[in-house]
Amino acid sequence: MLVLLLGMMVIVSLSGSGGRGGGLAWHAGLAAACVWLWQWGQGSVGLSCLLAVAQAGLVGLLGLQMLYGQAGPRERSGLRLAGGLVCVAVLAQVIVPGMPGGMTARLMGLAGLSAILCGVWGACIARAAAALCAGLACGLDGVMLLAGLANNPQVMTETLVAVAALNLMLLRAARSGGAAP
Amino acid sequence: MMSPALFISLVVGWMVLAAMALLATDGPKSLRGLLAVLLLGLCAVGCQSAHPMAQALMLACPALALCVRVFMPEATAHDEGRMAGPEPFILSAGATLAMACGRCDLLVMFIGLGLGLHLVLGRQGDWTALRVGLGGLVMAQGGLFVLQAGWGARQEQAGAVLLAGGLLLACGVLSGKRQPLGGQMALLATMPVLAQAAIMSPALRAALTFLGCVCLLWSLLPRSRAHADGMDWSGWVVLAAGLPPATASVPLAACLLALACGGGVRCMAGPCSLLWPPFLPGVALALMLLAEMGAMPGVALLAGACLWPVFTTTAHGATEPAPVARARAAVALVLGCMVLALALHGGMVLA
Numbered sequence: 001m002l003v004l005l006l007g008m009m010v011i012v013s014l015s016g017s018g019g020r021g022g023g024l025a026w027h028a029g030l031a032a033a034c035v036w037l038w039q040w041g042q043g044s045v046g047l048s049c050l051l052a053v054a055q056a057g058l059v060g061l062l063g064l065q066m067l068y069g070q071a072g073p074r075e076r077s078g079l080r081l082a083g084g085l086v087c088v089a090v091l092a093q094v095i096v097p098g099m100p101g102g103m104t105a106r107l108m109g110l111a112g113l114s115a116i117l118c119g120v121w122g123a124c125i126a127r128a129a130a131a132l133c134a135g136l137a138c139g140l141d142g143v144m145l146l147a148g149l150a151n152n153p154q155v156m157t158e159t160l161v162a163v164a165a166l167n168l169m170l171l172r173a174a175r176s177g178g179a180a181p
Numbered sequence: 182m183m184s185p186a187l188f189i190s191l192v193v194g195w196m197v198l199a200a201m202a203l204l205a206t207d208g209p210k211s212l213r214g215l216l217a218v219l220l221l222g223l224c225a226v227g228c229q230s231a232h233p234m235a236q237a238l239m240l241a242c243p244a245l246a247l248c249v250r251v252f253m254p255e256a257t258a259h260d261e262g263r264m265a266g267p268e269p270f271i272l273s274a275g276a277t278l279a280m281a282c283g284r285c286d287l288l289v290m291f292i293g294l295g296l297g298l299h300l301v302l303g304r305q306g307d308w309t310a311l312r313v314g315l316g317g318l319v320m321a322q323g324g325l326f327v328l329q330a331g332w333g334a335r336q337e338q339a340g341a342v343l344l345a346g347g348l349l350l351a352c353g354v355l356s357g358k359r360q361p362l363g364g365q366m367a368l369l370a371t372m373p374v375l376a377q378a379a380i381m382s383p384a385l386r387a388a389l390t391f392l393g394c395v396c397l398l399w400s401l402l403p404r405s406r407a408h409a410d411g412m413d414w415s416g417w418v419v420l421a422a423g424l425p426p427a428t429a430s431v432p433l434a435a436c437l438l439a440l441a442c443g444g445g446v447r448c449m450a451g452p453c454s455l456l457w458p459p460f461l462p463g464v465a466l467a468l469m470l471l472a473e474m475g476a477m478p479g480v481a482l483l484a485g486a487c488l489w490p491v492f493t494t495t496a497h498g499a500t501e502p503a504p505v506a507r508a509r510a511a512v513a514l515v516l517g518c519m520v521l522a523l524a525l526h527g528g529m530v531l532a
Contacts (some may be wrong), residue, residue, distance in 0.1 A: 106332075109326075109327070109330065109332070112323065112326070113323055113327065116319055116320060116323040117320075117323075119316075119319065120316040120319055120320055123312055123315075123316050124312065124316065126312075129308055132308060132311065132312055135316075136311070136312075136315050136316060136319065139315075139316065139319035139320075139323075140319060142319070142323060143319055143322050143323060143326075146322075146323060146326040146327075147326070149326070149330075150326055150329065150330070154286070155286065155322065158289075158290060158293065162293065162315065165297060165300075169300070169311070
């Protein structure tokens with residue numbers, strides 16, 4: 001039940017996460033908690049939880065960079081719009097029955113998928129480098145959720161490396177004066 | 182697909198080769214050519230376990246593309262972009278490894294590695310490549326999870342669409358500009374693996390056919406046709422990967438070979454013509470159209486109609502006036518359609 005509520009909060013927080021950079025860290029923390037609770041419910045707390053917490057830390061770092069960085073409100077609002085759209089679509093999907101695997105796994109999978117779609121969509125309509133990185137990090141968070149659901153440490157490590165690379169790129173862009181894509 | 186000893190030898194050979202390519206950056210062309218031929222030989226050894234010739238050809242395509250790339254004349258290479266650096270070597274070796282393992286998640290990992298190398302070694306701060314590449318990879322990985330979770334038929338269709346669309350996005354198909362070689366190598370690696378995965382899930386086949394049609398129609402746009410000389414083979418390759426598994430391998434191998442050899446008209450005219458088998462485009466097109474005619478006649482007719490602008494522009498490049506060229510292209514198209522209809526009617530389509 002707790003995982004259910006957390007998954008719901010991930011979905012809902014997507015729609016509100018565009019306002020400031022801190023929303024990204026909030027979203028990452030929720031995703032990590034979701035993975036941790038899922039593993040705890042399965043009875044095996046191990047490597048995946050560690051990876052999820054590390055991912056949350058890195059995405060939070062990205063959010064901090066964005067908070068002190070160069071993105072204007074126009075660039076931040078794209079993520080919010082896409083979040084609202086996908087949220088409606090996902091809720092419509094949840095209502096439609098007929099998927100085995102339990103309500104929790106289903107909601108977690110849908111939360112991951114919606115994070116992926118929302119992040120990629122936000123990255124596609126982004127104009128500035130910071131918004132692009134934020135959208136991609138949101139999508140990587142969704143991949144991390146799905147990998148935690150499937151218990152796949154290899155993909156979790158890949159997303160970790162990708163988020164670290166995004167951090168480095170954003171840092172370099174901020175130092176060189178914010179090159180627009 | 183291959184035995185562990187062969188696989189380990191391929192991995193070790195790849196690492197040695199990558200290290201040598203790293204050392205030979207800005208080295209003489211002969212050394213780099215030798216390295217490329219070595220990689221091709223390594224692939225030939227690794228492909229011995231693949232019995233049908235078409236599969237072996239498919240597996241060796243990235244190494245072949247590397248050879249074409251390295252032996253390309255200097256002027257053409259300068260037009261295409263950067264020439265030096267170990268990046269093409271590592272991309273090609275990663276593609277070979279992903280195809281040898283035949284797993285989609287490894288494919289995603291290797292394409293991501295190539296993207297990272299492009300961002301580090303190539304142009305700094307290439308935000309468009311980051312947006313298209315990483316976004317596509319994230320979508321593909323999500324689709325793969327949905328496919329593997331086994332949630333049901335509708336969810337499987339959604340996963341197939343996400344997987345195929347994300348991988349094509351990451352390969353730079355439909356991006357509107359002429360692809361660099363990295364994108365072509367990624368496409369060369371992706372399509373055989375996707376064709377193998379389509380045997381497992383038929384939903385992927387429908388998604389691939391649809392996306393191939395979209396690619397063909399996209400190549401008809403005047404904006405993308407203006408600065409692409411010759412045929413755009415990516416749509417044909419995607420269409421071939423969506424064929425039924427019994428007929429897919431031969432047309433897919435032919436189209437991949439045409440894609441690896443460059444596919445441009447300019448390439449045929451220059452000193453590169455020694456590398457260009459003159460019959461290859463026609464043979465690949467005929468194989469592709471015949472196989473598609475057996476599977477889905479409507480799609481085959483659409484694909485044949487997409488050949489029309491290629492015919493007219495190719496003839497227009499010569500010294501002929503435009504109406505004569507159009508009439509000749511129309512006659513050729515009608516003749517081709519008649520032959521195809523006869524083949525379909527007589528049951529001579531590939532089984």
